Amino acid sequence: MSASGKAMWTSILFFLACFLPNALSEETKEHPSIGIVGGGIGGTSTAYFLRQLFGKEAKIDIFEKRQVGGRLTTIKIGDNQIEAGGTLIHPKNMYMVNFTKLLGLEQLDVGGGSFGIFDGSSMRISSSQYSVVTMAKLFWRYGMDIYNIDSWINEKLLSKFMRIYDIQSAGHAYTTVPDLIGAMDPSFISYMKNSIKFVMKTSGFGDTFIDEMVMGALRTNYGQNTDIPGFVGAVSIAGVQPGLWAVKGGNKQVPEKLVSEAQVQVIQGTVVSVQLLQYQGKNYRVGFFDAEKKEQFKDYDIVIVATPLHDEVSEIDFEDFPSSIENFPQQFHKVTATFVEGVPDPKYFGVDNADDLPNSILTCNDSILVNSQDKKADVFGNPTDVYKFFSNTPPSEDDVKQMFTSKKDIRMATFMAYPEYSTVGEDLPPFVLHDQLYYVNGIELAASAMEMSSIAGKNVALLAYNHWHGNLEKIDEPYLDPALEKDKTEL
Numbered sequence: 047m048s049a050s051g052k053a054m055w056t057s058i059l060f061f062l063a064c065f066l067p068n069a070l071s072e073e074t075k076e077h078p079s080i081g082i083v084g085g086g087i088g089g090t091s092t093a094y095f096l097r098q099l100f101g102k103e104a105k106i107d108i109f110e111k112r113q114v115g116g117r118l119t120t121i122k123i124g125d126n127q128i129e130a131g132g133t134l135i136h137p138k139n140m141y142m143v144n145f146t147k148l149l150g151l152e153q154l155d156v157g158g159g160s161f162g163i164f165d166g167s168s169m170r171i172s173s174s175q176y177s178v179v180t181m182a183k184l185f186w187r188y189g190m191d192i193y194n195i196d197s198w199i200n201e202k203l204l205s206k207f208m209r210i211y212d213i214q215s216a217g218h219a220y221t222t223v224p225d226l227i228g229a230m231d232p233s234f235i236s237y238m239k240n241s242i243k244f245v246m247k248t249s250g251f252g253d254t255f256i257d258e259m260v261m262g263a264l265r266t267n268y269g270q271n272t273d274i275p276g277f278v279g280a281v282s283i284a285g286v287q288p289g290l291w292a293v294k295g296g297n298k299q300v301p302e303k304l305v306s307e308a309q310v311q312v313i314q315g316t317v318v319s320v321q322l323l324q325y326q327g328k329n330y331r332v333g334f335f336d337a338e339k340k341e342q343f344k345d346y347d348i349v350i351v352a353t354p355l356h357d358e359v360s361e362i363d364f365e366d367f368p369s370s371i372e373n374f375p376q377q378f379h380k381v382t383a384t385f386v387e388g389v390p391d392p393k394y395f396g397v398d399n400a401d402d403l404p405n406s407i408l409t410c411n412d413s414i415l416v417n418s419q420d421k422k423a424d425v426f427g428n429p430t431d432v433y434k435f436f437s438n439t440p441p442s443e444d445d446v447k448q449m450f451t452s453k454k455d456i457r458m459a460t461f462m463a464y465p466e467y468s469t470v471g472e473d474l475p476p477f478v479l480h481d482q483l484y485y486v487n488g489i490e491l492a493a494s495a496m497e498m499s500s501i502a503g504k505n506v507a508l509l510a511y512n513h514w515h516g517n518l519e520k521i522d523e524p525y526l527d528p529a530l531e532k533d534k535t536e537l
C-alpha cells in the first residue's frame with residue numbers, strides 16, 4: 047500500500063475509532079434491548095407499555111417457562127372450560143378494561159346470583175329469591191354497614207386509587223412499592239401498616255359485619271383472615287362488589303394477545319441467572335435453559351423480572367452485582383381450586399333442601415376446609431354443573447365424598463397463589479433492583495390482582511424509559527394534578 051493510501055486508511059480508522067462508538071451508542075440509546083422474565087399479565091403488560099414508550103425499534107423478549115398467562119389460566123372439566131386462576135375484574139380496573147377493548151375482546155358479566163355465608167355448621171345469612179327480602183335480611187343482621195360499605199370503598203379506596211391513571215399518563219414513576227401506593231394517597235401507607243379489621247373498626251363498621259362479610263371476602267379472594275393489612279383487605283372487599291366481570295372466552299387471552307400487540311418475541315425457557323456484565327455494551331446477561339433443556343445466554347441493556355422472586359415460585363441467581371440481590375423472605379400462600387362436575391350435598395353447608403343451597407357460598411370461619419364455593423358458568427357464560435371450591439390445603443377423597451352426593455368428574459389446581467399477608471412487614475421491595483434491572487412483582491406484597499400487576503408493569507416501563515432518557519424529574523417526584531393546580535391559581 048502506498049504511503050498516501052496508508053495515510054487515508056489511518057484517517058478512516060481514526061475517524062471510525064472516534065465516532066463509531068458514539069454513533070453506535072446513540073443507536074442503542076434510542077433502541078434498547080429488553081429481556082422480561084415471566085409472561086403473566088405483569089410481564090406482558092410491561093412489554094405493551096415498553097413498546098408504547100420506546101417505539102417499534104426496541105427489541106423486547108419475554109422468557110416464559112410454562113405458558114403465557116401464568117396465573118391467568120383455565121381448566122377443562124367435562125366439556126367445559128372454566129377460569130381456574132385470576133377470575134374477577136372490577137369495573138374500575140381501567141388497564142384491564144382498556145386492554146380488553148384494544149384487543150377486540152368482550153366483557154362477560156359474572157356477578158349476581160344467590161349467596162350465603164357459612165360458619166362451619168350453618169348459614170349465618172343467605173339471600174332470598176326476592177331482592178327486597180334479601181335487603182331486609184342484610185339490614186337486620188348488619189344494620190347500616192351493609193349500605194355504608196359501597197360508599198366507603200368508593201371514597202376511601204377507589205376514588206384515590208384511580209389517581210394512579212392520571213399519575214402514570216403524566217409519565218411519573220416510583221422506585222419503591224410504598225412510594226407508588228403513597229402517590230395514590232398518603233392514607234394508603236397507614237392502610238398497609240394496620241389490619242383491615244382495625245381500619246374498618248376505626249371507620250365505624252361493626253364486629254358482625256367485619257367477622258362475616260369482610261372475613262368471607264378475604265377467605266374467597268386471598269384464603270386469609272381479617273388480620274391482613276388494610277390496603278389488600280380493601281382491594282379484596284372491592285373484589286366482591288357489584289359489576290364484576292371476566293373476559294369472554296378466558297382472561298388468559300389478554301396476556302396472550304398483548305404479546306402480539308406489543309410485537310414481542312416469546313422465548314420458551316426457564317431463566318436461572320441474571321449476571322451483571324463487566325464490559326461496555328450490554329448491561330446484563332440472562333442465563334436460561336431452553337425448551338430442549340440446553341443452557342443458553344442472551345445479553346440485554348434492560349432486564350425486567352415479572353415473576354415473584356420467591357424460592358418456591360422462581361429461583362433466579364443474581365451474579366456479580368456490587369450488593370447482593372436476594373429473594374424476598376415473605377411466605378407465599380398456597381391455594382387449591384377443586385372443580386367438581388356433580389351434585390352437591392346441601393347438608394355439608396347446613397342446608398336441608400338442595401334448592402336452598404346458594405350458588406355462591408362465602409365462609410367466615412378460618413378453621414374449616416372450604417374458603418368458598420361457587421357454581422360456575424364456563425368462560426363464555428354458559429351454565430354448567432361444575433362447582434369450584436377453594437381450600438388452603440388440598441381436600442381428601444373423603445372430604446369430596448362428604449360435599450357431593452354424586453360426581454362425574456373432578457379436577458384440582460394448586461397455586462402458589464399470593465403472598466401470605468400476615469408475614470408481610472413494612473419493608474416492601476423496590477421496583478429497581480439495580481441501575482436498569484427492575485422487579486414488577488414487589489407490588490403483590492401490597493395487593494395481588496391483575497390490575498395491580500398492570501399498574502406495576504406501567505410503573506416499571508416508565509422507570510426504564512425515564513432512566514434510559516435521563517428524565518429524572520419524573521421519578522419519585524410528587525404528581526401535581528393540573529386541575530387542582532389551576533384551582534389554586536384561580537383562588
Ligand SMILES: Cc1cc2nc3c(=O)[nH]c(=O)nc-3n(C[C@H](O)[C@H](O)[C@H](O)COP(=O)(O)OP(=O)(O)OC[C@H]3O[C@@H](n4cnc5c(N)ncnc54)[C@H](O)[C@@H]3O)c2cc1C
Pocket residue numbers: 083084085086087088089109110111112113114115116117118130131132133134135315316317318352353354359360361362381383461462463464487494495496497499
Ligand atoms: C386462584 C387465584 C385466584 C385469583 N383471583 C383473582 C381475581 O379474581 N382477580 C384478580 O384480579 N386477581 C386474582 N388473582 C391474582 C392474579 O391472578 C395475579 O395477581 C396475577 O395473575 C399475577 O400476574 P403476574 O404476571 O404478576 O404473575 P404470574 O401470572 O405468576 O406470571 C409469572 C410468569 O412467569 C413465569 N416464570 C416464573 N419463573 C420463571 C423463570 N425463572 N423463567 C421463565 N419464566 C418464569 C411463570 O411461568 C408465569 O407464567 C388470583 C390468583 C390466584 C392464584
